[in-house]
């Protein structure tokens with residue numbers, strides 16, 4: 001995990017002033033580390049029943065797609081409003097300033113399916129909570145949540161209360 005942490009770069013004031021952006025591209029540049037991340041995520045799924053992987057646009061797709069391949073299950077893209085071509089269900093959630101809407105196709109999950117949720121980073125938890133709501137709207141179940149990075153000082157686990165969530169690397173201050 002130390003290796004993962006060392007390969008994540010801080011970019012101050014991106015995309016706006018006051019935000020320290022966690023840039024994962026140095027980690028992705030290393031085939032060895034990228035493979036290790038996917039292997040570690042797969043390890044954390046061991047013994048769990050997982051029918052598909054749902055990942056969040058856009059950096060979640062990087063890990064979600066590779067992990068779905070490794071687990072041999074389907075991949076469900078969760079996208080920003082207006083990007084999916086077929087009929088969708090949506091959830092709107094609050095951001096620090098304003099709100100955002102996430103969508104999935106209305107036939108994305110079979111009722112009762114056990115869904116693994118993947119994103120690159122857990123900050124306030126609002127995004128992941130919205131995805132869990134989408135999954136439940138379609139009568140599927142959140143089997144587990146995995147992220148590469150957690151910004152633990154933002155308490156993102158609190159809105160995720162009843163879901164099981166693991167992050168491979170935690171940063172507890174800026």
Ligand code: AMP
Pocket residue numbers: 019020021022023056059119120121122123124125126127128156
């Ligand atoms: P949140 O809903 O606050 O948990 O935000 C999580 C989403 O925003 C993830 O999809 C991240 O990709 C992105 N995000 C939030 N904060 C950061 C940050 N400091 N660095 C990189 N990505 C971030």
